[in-house]
Amino acid sequence: MIRTSYALNKVLTAIARQHLMKERLTDDELAGHALSEEERRALKSGDIVGLYRLGANPYLIRRVFRPRFTI
Amino acid sequence: MAEIVAALLTSHAPLITGKPEIGKPEQRDRLYAGFHELRRRLAATRPDLIVMFVNDHLQNFAYNNLPAFCVGLADAYDAPSAGGARLMRLAPRKIPGAPDWSMALLEQALAAGIDFAYSYEIESWDELSVPLHFLTPEGGVPIAPVYTNCGAPPLPTPRRCHEVGAFVGDFVRSRPATERIALVATGGVSHWVGTPETGRINPDWDHRVLDHIARADIEPLLDWSWAEIERDGGNGGQEIRNWLALLGAVPGWKGEVLAYEPVAEWITGCATVWVRP
Numbered sequence: 001m002i003r004t005s006y007a008l009n010k011v012l013t014a015i016a017r018q019h020l021m022k023e024r025l026t027d028d029e030l031a032g033h034a035l036s037e038e039e040r041r042a043l044k045s046g047d048i049v050g051l052y053r054l055g056a057n058p059y060l061i062r063r064v065f066r067p068r069f070t071i
Numbered sequence: 072m073a074e075i076v077a078a079l080l081t082s083h084a085p086l087i088t089g090k091p092e093i094g095k096p097e098q099r100d101r102l103y104a105g106f107h108e109l110r111r112r113l114a115a116t117r118p119d120l121i122v123m124f125v126n127d128h129l130q131n132f133a134y135n136n137l138p139a140f141c142v143g144l145a146d147a148y149d150a151p152s153a154g155g156a157r158l159m160r161l162a163p164r165k166i167p168g169a170p171d172w173s174m175a176l177l178e179q180a181l182a183a184g185i186d187f188a189y190s191y192e193i194e195s196w197d198e199l200s201v202p203l204h205f206l207t208p209e210g211g212v213p214i215a216p217v218y219t220n221c222g223a224p225p226l227p228t229p230r231r232c233h234e235v236g237a238f239v240g241d242f243v244r245s246r247p248a249t250e251r252i253a254l255v256a257t258g259g260v261s262h263w264v265g266t267p268e269t270g271r272i273n274p275d276w277d278h279r280v281l282d283h284i285a286r287a288d289i290e291p292l293l294d295w296s297w298a299e300i301e302r303d304g305g306n307g308g309q310e311i312r313n314w315l316a317l318l319g320a321v322p323g324w325k326g327e328v329l330a331y332e333p334v335a336e337w338i339t340g341c342a343t344v345w346v347r348p
Contacts, residue, residue, distance in 0.1 A: 002224045002297075006134050013133045019154030049267045058265030058306050059128045059222050071270040071338060 005055035012060035073246035078346035105330025105343030106205035118253035126221035138188030233319035240320025256317035258310025284326035
C-alpha cells in the first residue's frame with residue numbers, strides 16, 4: 001500500500017509550481033491547510049526524511065527542500 | 072502508411088544541463104557524445120514530427136487530478152519555462168506542438184478503448200527540455216507528447232504502458248505515407264530522487280534493463296511490479312515506463328546503447344540508446 005498525504009502534497013505542489021526553494025516553511029505558508037501536527041512539524045523543520053515517511057511525494061520534497069539535500 | 076523513421080531512448084535529469092561542471096569530465100563527455108550522436112542520426116532521418124513518451128513531475132498533474140496517460144494538445148510547450156530554465160540552465164523556449172495530429176491520436180485511441188486524458192497546456196520540466204536541448208537544439212521539429220504517470224503512484228503497469236505504446240505505433244502506421252515520424256522516450260534509468268536514498272544509482276539494474284532492450288527481449292520487464300522497480304531502480308527507475316511504451320510501438324526493434332554512465336553528481340544512471348529494426 002502506497003502512503004500518500006494529500007495535505008502534504010497540496011502544500012508542496014503550490015510552492016514547487018512557483019519554482020521556489022525552501023529550507024523550511026512558515027506558519028503563513030501553511031495557513032488554511034488541513035495538516036496533522038506531525039505533518040506541520042515536518043514542513044516547518046524541513047525534515048525531508050520525515051516528510052517522505054509521512055507520504056509526501058519525493059519529487060516534491062526534492063523540488064521544495066532542495067537546499068536540505070547534500071547531493 | 073507513414074514511416075517510423077527513428078526511435079531513441081534517453082535519460083532526463085535537470086543536472087545534465089544544470090550543473091555540467093560537477094560531473095566527472097570523462098563521464099560527461101561520453102554521455103554528451105551519446106546525445107550528440109543521437110542528434111546526428113535523428114537529423115539524418117529528417118523527421119516531420121517527434122512523438123515523445125515522457126512523464127510529468129507534479130508540475131502539471133497534481134494530486135487533485137492525475138491521469139495515468141495524457142495526450143498533449145497544446146500549440147506549443149514550455150521546454151523549459153522561465154522558472155524551470157534557471158535550474159536547468161537552459162534558455163526558456165517554446166517547442167511547437169502538433170495539435171491536429173495529437174487530436175487524431177486522441178480520437179482514435181478513445182474509439183479503440185485507450186482512455187487517454189488530454190491537456191491543452193503543459194509546462195515541461197526536464198522530461199522535454201533536457202533531451203530536446205541536445206536532440207533538436209534549433210527547436211524546429213514539432214512534438215506530440217504522450218505523458219504517462221511515472222512519478223505519483225499508484226502507476227499504470229509496465230505492460231499497460233507497452234500496450235498503449237503499441238497503439239501509438241499502430242496509429243502512426245495508419246497515417247498518410249508522407250509523414251516521417253520519430254519516436255523519443257525519456258526518463259530512467261535507475262535513480263533515487265527526494266527519497267531517503269537520494270543519490271543512489273544501481274548500475275547492475277541499469278545494465279539489466281539495457282541488455283534486455285539490446286536483445287529486444289522486453290517481455291520480462293513488462294511483469295515487473297512497482298515495488299520491484301522501486302527497490303532496484305528507485306522512484307526515478309519507474310520512468311522506464313516511457314521506454315517500454317516506445318518499445319511497444321516498434322515490436323522487435325533492438326536498442327544500441329551509445330552511452331551509459333552512472334553519474335553520481337547528477338544522481339542518475341544516464342543512458343542514450345538508438346533503437347532500430
